[in-house]
Amino acid sequence: MNNEFQETCSTVSDSMLLAAIELAGRGWPVFPCQEAGREHPKAPHVRGGFKSATTDLGMIRRWWKEYPNALIGLALPKTLLVLDVDPRNGGSLEALQEKIGRLPETLRVESGRGDGGTHYYFRHPGIPLYGRNLPEGVDLKEGGKGYVIAPPSLHPETGMPYKWIPGALSSLTVGNVKRLAAKPAPSVASRPTRFIGYKNTDKWRGVLRVVETAAEGQRNRTLFWAACRMAENNADQNAWEALNLAGCRCGLDPLEVARTIHSAQQMRQESQPPTRRNVVLQM
Secondary structure, eight states, X not given: OOHHHHHHHHHOOSOHHHHHHHHHHTTOOEEEEOOTTSSSTTSBSSTTGGGGOBOOHHHHHHHHHHSTTOEEEEEOOTTEXXXXXXXXXXXXXXXXXXXXXXXXXXXXXXXXXXSSOEEEEEEOOSSOOOGGGSOTTEEEEETTTOEEEETTOBOTTTOOBOXXXXXXXXXXXXXXXXXXXXXOOSOGGGSOOOOTTOTTOGGGHHHHXXXXXXXXXXXXXXXXXXXXXXXXXXXXXXXXXXXXHHHHHTTOOHHHHHHHHHHHHHHHHHHSOGGGOOOOOOO
């Protein structure tokens, strides 16, 4: 990536549409995500989620005409990866570097949450990597497998923009790659699940762990089972938010997670007598 990208990032238009077009022009597929005030902020607006992302300017213009305030979802191409450091869930750059070695300076994005959350962009080394090698509060987002929210999107909770911190896109060091590529021991199920920032979720720890470690092909079914158990036991909002996070951590698309949880809540709601129905919690 050349220096032109650094300059563009520091002067990018505040217009969501123009910013989306700028990213698409660099070959980075985008799609609209739900903004503050919508039912599921940061979840995709469009069917298919990040798999519907495109660089087609006509489609992008149509999307932002329909959703002018939409956040920009950036579906990472296979040439990229992002290390997502989330302080709310215990993540820190120090813990990350202690785990995989010192990171080179690179292009990054500061979250609009304002708590120090940062996305570190790197070139993908082209070999299998394992997010389970990362410390708590740090997620690996790989090209072709997920998305991030891109600037200048406004964070749904704070209304503050995500911001590019200009820098040349770098490759991970040999040491970084070696640690990320090391195949984890098969004792994932014994790893304690921690949901820092979500109070009163201890009684759901086992259920959350089952969801977070669900095998591919069983993830949606497992999430639905967990959501039904929570609905039956009148789980509070913190528990629902933790379940949403566990569903995303296991590899499900955020919109699929939201829909599955809502479906379980709705089924429980409809099974109760009208006089005893509770208000369905909104994720």
